[in-house]
Amino acid sequence: MKGTLYGIGVGPGDPELITLKAVNILKKIDVVIAPRTQKNEKSTALNIAMPHLRQNTEILELVFPMVYDENQLNEAWLDGKNTILNLLEQGKQVAFLTLGDPMLYSTYIYIFRLLAPHRVDIQTIPGITSFCAAGSRLGYPLAEGNDIVSIIPATCGQDKLARALDYSDSVVLMKVYRNINEVVDQLKSHHLSEQAVMISKCGHPDETIHYQIDRSADLKPVYLSTILAKKSLSKQVE
Template structure:
């Protein structure tokens, strides 16, 4: 019997924002794969999904290096791939959990690429990205009319970020934890700071909202932080 691999987006943090399809699949699978980094013991994605898991579900933790290009750390990725393949060959139904949406800046994308030509069925279940949840939570329209929205990873080349922000109407800035201060400066330069807001750990118990980004620009920012901004 052949196994099946599911990639499930668990959304930004609130367990009630999971889709009905995601919940139904998680109740049926044999194994949950919970991704984590080397520096953290737990899995945020797993904590979000846990209310819907079977009591006897098998949970497999896999460590994924935080690198820009996964090809640069092939050993860890191959180890995880082989572990997944062994479970699939044993006929297991596996759900890989990921924050937000599986096809949006997700570790799952790399896992999917490693498995897509291995002959096993794969189904990807979409989830709500953090910036969509933040917009709804704060009553902050992401785009209106003919607005152009740019989604920018703050870890990108600073000059490239400035070029995009110079021509776009609205921005979503993700991964702002590494260079928050310089991102705030760029928002000021592009006259977006007055309409900028940041939410950290959206939907989780320790969620934090920062509206005055300039006053907080030297603050250490949580990894799960997203900025929404638009021009005056």
């Protein structure tokens, strides 16, 4: 196949937190693909990429359902795959955008796997993760020395969460939303709540930050918040 697919991490949302490498690739590509989960949702990744594109770059906003099942690939996923393959066969240079980093919890991972058997030339460009952005924004060191830091989707289930909190010195809880009370209870019982901070829409104009989440009676996180937490030195895993 003549074209190359570039999987590009555009960072967590701040347009300046994109890499020079991503910008240099966006400047030369023919087609940019911005994945969406819903038809009416605005693509933040596309907004970040836009100023770096040439005027004649083709923009494709493809809808990919959030639920992905390798055994039940639905039409949207197969259509997306075929669209990309057709473009690459035409010799086009194609960019597939991802918020954050392409190899961490992204739609791109599925597209990457779907394309792998087709001998496509793929280059993946890493991006700034949302939790690194949150750590810098809050002045919150995520790990030092021999600390183990775990990245945990808050949707992973109570038992799994409990075990992970047990062995980690420091945690990043992603996608905190409806289960906030359970999450805070678990953080409390694992000595992780005192220094915990919850941040929503980090770096956006409507960013919110909550300290002392263990003392707030009625926390209602904005959709998809992140909690950074760490054990006090005396409680660290040995």
